[in-house]
Amino acid sequence: MKSFRIQVNDESYTVSLEQSGRGRYQATLDGIIFDAEITSNGDITSWRVSNGSEDVHAKAMNLPNDRVDVWLACMPFPATVQTVGIGGYHVPTESRAKSVGGEIRALMPGRITSILVKEEEDVIEGAPLLILEAMKMQNEITSPSNGKVKTIFVHEGETVKKDSVLVSIE
């Protein structure tokens, strides 16, 4: 029996596994037993997972280090997997959590259509900072907290990539 510590969507799960046949495994998570069976093998693996109430197809991509990208119902569930060792868990080789601090980043690529604040301006939580247009939608980017606008890194009309820093708040 092997045990793994899995991180998905900022939640941690402990999964223990037992191979039950060729390409077949029995997994236990929170006391619930799941049967997993590989249904096709390639760059992307197909799995069928079931327990009493759920029966789903999933796709998985085994990535370097401790990462696995899982897709279920056309939605991504990026996971990190650590084998549970003696005396505790392995330290993850890469943390997927993003520490953004007071930086506001673009959640999606798009274009800055207007900037609603100035540097040094005091803002309250939820105050609109700028408008990011993506896929025809005007998205109001708001301040995550009370504070002062430190630096504005973009200008009106600029096209920004996903995750690029837009504004810093202190």
Place this chain on the structure above:
Amino acid sequence: MKLFIANRGEIALRIIRTCRRLGVRTVLAYSEADRESLPMRYADERYPLNGSMPAETYLNVSKLAQGAVETRCDAVHPGYGFLSEDPRFVEECEGNGLTFVGPSSRTLAKLGNKLQARSVMKECGVPLIPGSDGPLGSEDEAVELATRIGFPVIIKAVYGGGGRGMRIAKDADEVMRFFRLTRLEAASAFGRGDIYIEKRLAAPRHIEIQAVADRRGKIVSLGERECSIQRRHQKLVEEAPSVALDADLRKKLTDVALKGLRASDYTNAGTVEFLVDRNREFYFLEVNKRLQVEHLVTELTTRVDIVEEQLNVAAGDSLSISQNEVEVVGWAINCRINAEDPRRGFIPTPGTVIHYHPPTGPGVRIDAALYSGCAIPEYYDSLIAKLATRGTTRDETIRRMRVALEETEIIGVPTTVPLHVELMRDDSFVSGEFDTTFLDGFVPHLNSRIATYAKLAAVVAAVEKARSPKSWGIERHRKQSTWRAAARTRAITGS
């Protein structure tokens, strides 16, 4: 006829499919971002628009009309969105001797924007939702009117369409804020920033009548569609017929819809949208003067190819069908699959689809322009696929949808599929008891579905890491390429 297609993605492909069947030659306008899109493979000719931003491509009136003239087309199909309801584009086409596949500029002069449509319908005796008679000049004017008719109100773009350019305001503060945002969005998406206000009704259903009319005075209703499953005025699920109509109410809606369209000398495909409240009172909402996204559910229940009828009308021919030949058979449901992340407030998620496997089988139709490796550009709408099923009963149609959703494989961009999975299992949806506010309360259900998926994903992640590469028989079998094996056999046998 040679047809210029001033649109992209799945709807461009949808139009091309009918044209290929009918032997109509097509020219597809394309932006740089769409150079490798699926419809590019099937259009007879392609016309480059240079650039990728909507304003310089699919919203560029003169560039598109010029393209149609240069490629010697007779007609222009605008699809939906973009310039499909823009009177300037219709005039530009007509001025260049091109037939616009849609209503004429004469009709648009009467029905061109949402405010004009309100006054036409009012004259035909159709009840209107309380609101503006003309465009609002300023935030202050908007606040004044909103206070008079009562909150909440909906701020709408006069030239808007497709649910874009609309926001609900609960108080005067929100009117001030959203007025400016909606105006910006409208100016960018529809080319004009005019704004008006309507009162927001409590929990109505959205029901619309699809019609087609030719230039010889024949007008035919193709029945209703129920489109109450909406998020921020974006329809997500549509069906035909509607559980909320009986024969009497259906006849009333159909009669006033056709009357309104006749009063504006309407030609080509058009839809009259209504809100129907709990007391079965109905109010005029809008006229959609184009082929709609959800037209496929009507095609599935009536067996009419609406694009073909549009082309008949554009060619000056009569409709190929009469009212007494239209029969609504069975049920159809459409799920809009958008590249949006349900975990992050449905933000659009452009990117690359690295793997695509569409569902199929009896009663399944998918309208999409996807292939493994295709790009979802950030410049355009997030709709990437329409999955529709058809059945004898609504229940059978829902069951078929569940199966089809399970078979759908789209990997690379997050999508709205989990929402549809949960919706198709939801008791209220299945029993037909819902209205346009239904999805607002649905997020907890969706979150619990996603939490269930996260657990299953954890199991998959573990088995994927744990499995040995040789754990399955197919691996060894695959090591030798079948093409290489065939080549070797051919070399040995000389065949």
